[in-house]
Amino acid sequence: MTTRATELLRVVHARPGVTRADAARLIGVGTGATTELVGRLGQAELLAEGPTAPSGARGRPTTALIPHPRGPLIAAASITHEAWRVDVVELGGGTLAGRSAGSQGLGGAEVVAAIGAAVAELRTTFGGRIRGIGISVPGTVSRDLRLDASNLGWHGVDLAAAWPGAEIFVAGNDATLAASAESHRGLAVGASVALHLRIEAGLGGAVVNGGQVLVGALGAAGEFGHMPFGDPAVACPCGAYGCWGTAVDGSALARLLGHEQPPDPVSYARRIIAATDPQPAAATAIVATALGRGIAGLVNGLDPDLVTLGGLGVDLLAAAPDRIDEAYRAGLMGFRRASPPPVLAARLGDDGPLAGAAEEAWTALLAALA
Numbered sequence: 115m116t117t118r119a120t121e122l123l124r125v126v127h128a129r130p131g132v133t134r135a136d137a138a139r140l141i142g143v144g145t146g147a148t149t150e151l152v153g154r155l156g157q158a159e160l161l162a163e164g165p166t167a168p169s170g171a172r173g174r175p176t177t178a179l180i181p182h183p184r185g186p187l188i189a190a191a192s193i194t195h196e197a198w199r200v201d202v203v204e205l206g207g208g209t210l211a212g213r214s215a216g217s218q219g220l221g222g223a224e225v226v227a228a229i230g231a232a233v234a235e236l237r238t239t240f241g242g243r244i245r246g247i248g249i250s251v252p253g254t255v256s257r258d259l260r261l262d263a264s265n266l267g268w269h270g271v272d273l274a275a276a277w278p279g280a281e282i283f284v285a286g287n288d289a290t291l292a293a294s295a296e297s298h299r300g301l302a303v304g305a306s307v308a309l310h311l312r313i314e315a316g317l318g319g320a321v322v323n324g325g326q327v328l329v330g331a332l333g334a335a336g337e338f339g340h341m342p343f344g345d346p347a348v349a350c351p352c353g354a355y356g357c358w359g360t361a362v363d364g365s366a367l368a369r370l371l372g373h374e375q376p377p378d379p380v381s382y383a384r385r386i387i388a389a390t391d392p393q394p395a396a397a398t399a400i401v402a403t404a405l406g407r408g409i410a411g412l413v414n415g416l417d418p419d420l421v422t423l424g425g426l427g428v429d430l431l432a433a434a435p436d437r438i439d440e441a442y443r444a445g446l447m448g449f450r451r452a453s454p455p456p457v458l459a460a461r462l463g464d465d466g467p468l469a470g471a472a473e474e475a476w477t478a479l480l481a482a483l484a
């Protein structure tokens with residue numbers, strides 16, 4: 115493919131349904147050349163044209179550029195502490211099909227095998243159109259696609275078993291992928307520096323600088339939940355003491371309420387945060403305060419435009435916004451208080467990690483098509 119053809123596919127991926135006229139402007143090509151380009155990409159079964167939504171504007175009608183009905187697809191998978199899911203994602207981010215199931219009590223290899231079976235079935239269903247896979251995981255991924263998820267007690271889980279020999283195989287940390295997705299298709303589009311935090315079992319996140327996720331020297335940046343903002347007496351599954359993550363998640367709520375550590379820490383936390391009785395509400399307030407204080411520390415250190423919250427952060431923001439805000443403002447350096455960066459629920463919500471996995475896989479696929 116030519117560079118222009120790849121650019122056109124990238125434009126349609128970023129803005130599905132973009133008009134042919136707008137796409138031509140965005141890649142800086144005349145209408146005649148664009149018509150020719152769209153024709154070639156149509157023959158290659160990568161792009162199709164459809165009617166645009168009526169805009170009321172005068173002038174010659176244009177068409178919308180959409181994914182080809184027989185075009186390539188990506189399998190996007192996510193593993194959480196309680197479930198797995200696989201979606202089939204087309205150019206532009208639309209979902210064509212999905213499979214999911216609970217994963218409680220399963221080991222890492224069993225979850226990967228379940229995803230592998232779903233992917234194999236979907237590849238048959240879609241007749242070879244699925245060209246690669248992206249997987250979001252609640253832990254860190256090594257270069258040879260081994261997953262370590264300390265909160266689940268999983269070590270060295272072979273992710274590649276989900277699709278042995280896949281042409282495109284990408285995998286990454288859930289919070290990092292959610293941050294990337296929020297910067298591509300959510301509230302952080304166009305931000306100079308965006309901070310995304312995601313609470314599930316523990317807390318993770320990422321800094322996105324000018325649209326680029328800061329990955330770190332080892333690819334393990336963003337483990338903000340393991341900054342020592344918590345109680346120094348509390349041991350974290352990561353091996354350290356006093357981790358912030360242990361002060362803001364379901365384990366923190368259970369400790370405050372004198373409950374056993376729950377086997378379903380995310381669902382448990384959602385139930386507690388939603389409860390209005392005085393005891394759970396008081397525990398939620400303490401956790402919300404710990405969250406707000408930590409966010410202040412990160413904002414002081416990183417100077418982001420905005421902070422987006424995913425996972426249980428959304429629940430805490432809905433249940434105790436004043437506690438978060440009060441602690442956040444109290445921890446901010448004085449000069450920031452007049453107009454602090456907003457702390458907002460991520461637009462992509464719980465879909466963020468999966469959307470990020472789809473983005474990563476599509477980025478790799480578009481590069482492979484070029």
Ligand SMILES: [Zn+2]
Pocket residue numbers: 339340350351352353354357359
């Ligand atoms: Zn830790």
